Amino acid sequence: MNTTFRCLGVLSGVGLLLTVLLGAAPPASLAATLKANQWKKRVLLLHAPTAADATLKRQRALLAAQLEGLSQRDMLVLNVIEDQLSTADSHYVRQELKLPADSFTVVLIGKDGGVKQRSATPLPPNELFGTIDKMPMRRQEMRSEK
Numbered sequence: 581m582n583t584t585f586r587c588l589g590v591l592s593g594v595g596l597l598l599t600v601l602l603g604a605a606p607p608a609s610l611a612a613t614l615k616a617n618q619w620k621k622r623v624l625l626l627h628a629p630t631a632a633d634a635t636l637k638r639q640r641a642l643l644a645a646q647l648e649g650l651s652q653r654d655m656l657v658l659n660v661i662e663d664q665l666s667t668a669d670s671h672y673v674r675q676e677l678k679l680p681a682d683s684f685t686v687v688l689i690g691k692d693g694g695v696k697q698r699s700a701t702p703l704p705p706n707e708l709f710g711t712i713d714k715m716p717m718r719r720q721e722m723r724s725e726k
Contacts, residue, residue: 610660610669611676614689621656622712623689627679629662635684639702646705653712654691654721691717 628636688697
């Protein structure tokens with residue numbers, strides 16, 4: 581199986597969509613996915629050694645209960661599973677994102693492409709949303725929504 585990474589995204593009004601990038605066409609690299617979403621989405625990377633990682637499952641469950649909040653904040657959630665990464669993506673994760681291969685890490689990346697928060701434990705949605713809602717770009721979005 582040629583799985584590069586798994587993408588768990590939020591579509592407005594649709595809920596959680598699990599897209600497994602497999603097979604026929606070569607999947608986009610993690611770096612390309614992040615670049616394509618810069619200035620469009622806030623990205624939450626859920627990095628784990630395996631898809632069976634208990635901490636990853638806890639974080640996903642916390643997020644699944646907060647779909648509306650994720651959608652309101654233009655969030656894209658990416659599951660980055662270490663044992664399924666291509667060599668290039670593994671290198672990117674290690675060199676650019678400074679993530680360890682053998683443990684869970686959650687990383688919040690702002691629309692500007694900068695790392696805003698990281699944690700080795702699951703982030704409660706209220707903490708995640710609090711961080712986002714303090715960002716200048718998000719504050720501007722909230723003013724525009726009124």
